Amino acid sequence: MGRQPCCDKVGLKKGPWSAEEDKKLINFILTNGQFCWRTVPKLAGLLRCGKSCRLRWTNYLRPDLKRGLLSEDEEKMVIDLHAQLGNRWSKIASNLPGRTDNEIKNHWNTHIKKKLKKIGIDPVTHKPLPNAVVQTQTQPHQPCQEQHQKLCLPVNQDPKFEPESDHDKEPETSFESSTLTEAIEDKTITPSFDSIMDEFCIDKVPIIESNKILVPHASSTSSKSSNFIEDLLLPDFELSPNNENNNINSNVNNNRSMALWDDDFINGWDFLVNDDGGDPRIIMDSKSWNYGLF
DNA sequence: AAACCCGGCAACCGCGATGCA
DNA sequence: TTGCATCGCGGTTGCCGGGTT
Known part of the structure; x- marks a missing residue:
């Protein structure tokens, strides 16, 4: 016998993800890291197949994702x-x-x-x-x-x-x-x-003032968050000590050195916490990351 | 104002590769 | 070695919002 099926496809939800589902998935992965996607939905309390969870995470919820148009x-x-x-x-x-x-x-x-x-x-x-x-x-x-x-x-x-x-x-x-x-x-x-x-010419890429770039201090992140980042094996994850002096536009010229905690990322996660109004897919904010609430 | 059209994007589907039992 | 589950990838679909008529 081989492995167990990834999902029985019976009673599993399809279609767009709700805020609650996102929240469960994020909480689970932050707590446990990424391992066997087959077990993720069951352990996280989701009525989704593992495949769907993986896709949602890699394409939308992953914290190192850039957002917005390609430069x-x-x-x-x-x-x-x-x-x-x-x-x-x-x-x-x-x-x-x-x-x-x-x-x-x-x-x-x-x-x-x-x-x-x-x-x-x-x-x-x-x-x-x-x-x-x-x-x-x-x-x-x-x-x-x-x-x-x-x-x-x-x-x-x-x-x-x-x-x-x-x-x-x-x-x-x-x-x-x-x-x-x-x-x-x-x-x-x-x-x-x-x-x-x-x-x-990408004139739709917002220019972000350097003083608005938020770079959480490494020591302010919980050990859990650090492990989480390690678990992700994030590419090119660097926290430049001089980041606050760097204009975000430098990333446009050197996209391959994108930092995990760039402004887009922080803002991207802000939408994850408050369910009141705005994007319904709101679960957590940057402070939660910062102070290790997850 | 309503209907229609179209573009963008998130999510699904199916298949091949990989790895476990 | 074989069979099957899992993973990951690429193609496709369908929904949604904005623009046009």
């Missing part, structure tokens, strides 16, 4: 990684700390795909579309010209980028080097990149 650099990385890895969203996500595969996948399908098509790039092959009409721009502006070279980050030079051991097993959608970059170099699509770079 310009993140989009560039996604495009370049997609060119190399194809639709392997989890691999792509592993190079973007704080982002989930689901989030990247959604962003790709809803935003990036359209942008690439709009400029005549096939989002599947990353090559110029055969019938693409290249727009010519009479007055290319210099800053964007410079950014052309950055559209596809030299991922292979990224210290955090780990090329796959099975890299030679390229998916159909992949090619040896970034075709986008090649296209730029051979000027196949150069003119249109002026327009795309305008589109890739």
